[in-house]
Amino acid sequence: MHALIVVATLPEAERLQDLPGARVVVSGVGPVAAALATAQALAQAPAELVISAGIGGAYPGAGLAPGELAVSSVIVQADLGAWDGPAFLPLDTLGLSVRPGVPQGAQFAVWNRAAQVAQAAGAGFGPALTLCSVTGSAQGAQALAERFPGALCEGMEGAGVAHAALLAGVPALEVRGISNPVGPRDRTAWQVGPALAATRRGVQAALAVLAGPG
Numbered sequence: 001m002h003a004l005i006v007v008a009t010l011p012e013a014e015r016l017q018d019l020p021g022a023r024v025v026v027s028g029v030g031p032v033a034a035a036l037a038t039a040q041a042l043a044q045a046p047a048e049l050v051i052s053a054g055i056g057g058a059y060p061g062a063g064l065a066p067g068e069l070a071v072s073s074v075i076v077q078a079d080l081g082a083w084d085g086p087a088f089l090p091l092d093t094l095g096l097s098v099r100p101g102v103p104q105g106a107q108f109a110v111w112n113r114a115a116q117v118a119q120a121a122g123a124g125f126g127p128a129l130t131l132c133s134v135t136g137s138a139q140g141a142q143a144l145a146e147r148f149p150g151a152l153c154e155g156m157e158g159a160g161v162a163h164a165a166l167l168a169g170v171p172a173l174e175v176r177g178i179s180n181p182v183g184p185r186d187r188t189a190w191q192v193g194p195a196l197a198a199t200r201r202g203v204q205a206a207l208a209v210l211a212g213p214g
Helices: 010-014 031-044 114-121 138-147 158-168 192-211
Strands: 003-007 022-026 049-058 069-077 081-084 087-090 107-109 124-130 153-155 172-181
Touching: 003 031, 003 192, 010 022, 010 049, 010 192, 022 031, 031 049, 031 158, 049 069, 049 158, 049 192, 069 114, 069 158, 069 192, 107 158, 114 124, 114 172, 114 192, 124 158, 153 172, 158 172, 172 192
Parallel strands: 003 022, 003 049, 049 172, 069 124, 124 153
Antiparallel strands: 049 153, 069 107, 069 172, 081 087
């Protein structure tokens, strides 16, 4: 298998199971579940690329509507740090790291061909944020968009996948089909079908780039 695709739920997996050249793993929800499933899958069989895939919300200013696609330029565990009153302190400011003895903040580099994937898929290209709790207010969404300039999308697994891939020495990428804007939770307005279709398009583009000349 050339690529490992990690998704949180069965409906996301069902749209991707038939893609050649890839193995799909359902991790469960959240970065811890995603990291554990990714590590287990890579221990069972190697991969050239790990893709965190699924649906997610788009941040204010991202320019992405439901049914469109986001591809990560960096994957960020956006809630990993400390609050000091109204100020959020990232790990590097705190002198902490997610890796023992190695400086590593909550931002994870992505595959060096990620921009090609975004171009091939007609996707937005920018930071993908991971949070353990979905943002549910316009104020919260705006604050995250300001703290991470250019942030495109919010999900709950990407940083866990990226962390496990980093430890295994495998490049990672996140693709998110947009189902809704980040902010007040209105499930009646979500467009899950178009978002799943966009996710498939993004994964297909990544697989095509992986199979092409380097």
